[in-house]
Amino acid sequence: MKRTSAKVVCSLLTAAIAVTGLSGCGGDSTVVDGTQTALVINDEEINLGKANFMLRYQQATMVNYYQTMSSMFGQEYSLSFDALSDTSDEDSPTVGENLKADALTSIEQAFLMRQHASEYEVALTEEEIAGAQEAAASFMESNDAETLTKLGITQEDIQDVIEVYAIQLKMHDPMIADVDTEVSDEEAQQSKISYVRVSTEGTETDENGDTIELTDEEKAEKKDIAQRFLDALNASEDPASVTFADLRTEINDQLNEERRAEEAAAQEDSSTADTSGDSSSTDTEEDSDVVYLTSSQTTFGADDEDLDDALKEAAETLSDGEVYGEVIEGEDAYYVVRMDSVLDRDATDSQKETIVQERQSEAYSDLLDGWIEESDISVKRAWNRLEVTDYDLYTMTVDSADSSTSTDSMAETDSAANTDSAAETDSTANTDSSAG
16 A cells, blocks of 8 residues: 655645744734634544644645746736635625635545545554654744644644645545546547638627628638648648648748739739829838638547537548548638548547546545535534635745755735745745734
8 A cells, every 4th residue: 555654744744734934913813712613523523723724724825826826927916815706796705715615625525534544444654643743843843822822723733634634645546446447449539630720700890899700702712722722732742641730831821922912913003003103102011921821730539629510520530641522611710621540549548547537536526525425514613703814814935945845834914914925945934024
């Protein structure tokens, strides 16, 4: 059976639990009596200290995600727990309320997995328990009394949460062990096609901003472009080996050259007819190529919903290397398609892995949902009183000394406090004395 080492358990602590560097203005109202019962799951009481910490961990994870996204893309991704989750519905829950609901489900699942662990012969080793105990002690030493009081947690609470998370990790593989991993080629079949597309969508809008549809004559011109590609493809020495992207570029260049020649001829005729003798109007803007058609190569399966239905139906009639004999009229484009491989080996094998992963995920979720449904779970008033708002924010600090991307600290701040402490590399979070 797969075992979780003590190092992994310690990483769970640093990635999920270390809290330090309290800043902000949360008053006595944020202090939690961790001894109160938050919920009862099949006669097991989970105190508010454990539940509150697990809730704040998820809150901190969400905050850090937004901070990471902002750093990666160089722009601010705002996050407000007070904001409505659906801005179009004033009665919708806030982002914080949704997060709290999700956290409750996660807490229920985590403790239920520990309750069912013996059914899968899952248990922590003495080494793992010792690692959890050591990590919990380190956590308590790294945090000031005010932080611990506001979270309502004790060393015993922290150790128990670490052990719950460790059991949760070890339960995953046994819970999906019975999933059928055999997938046939037929079920996973992915075909590879090459195709060109000529759009029939209008590019101009009327005075109301609505798109002006192409006329029948304009659509016929679009179809002629697709037919031109098809004729050139069929006229090639080996249509099965032609690179669509190269032929598409060739046709597109030809069409642009013809367009320019026509425009030049029209301009010459216009200049001849102009008797004013004013040549100042001969200056023209820099010309750029028009994209008449685009090319793609893709794989698809029976359940694919991305391809145009008409394109997909035409492709499914073809054998390897065969070109569909006509221009295909789709919903908003004309197509020319060639079947490159009815069964693409790499794409099909990849789809098999996806199918197995989906089966495993479904089996895992079904088990958890079933356990919750059949369990006696009582959520207490103490839990209901907790709030996730912009007033009480929690962030985590990454310790650069540990390459395992462990998180050494979680800082509570109010909505006006600087949350940059999540990016600090010290073992404690910096606090802004002006935040209080």
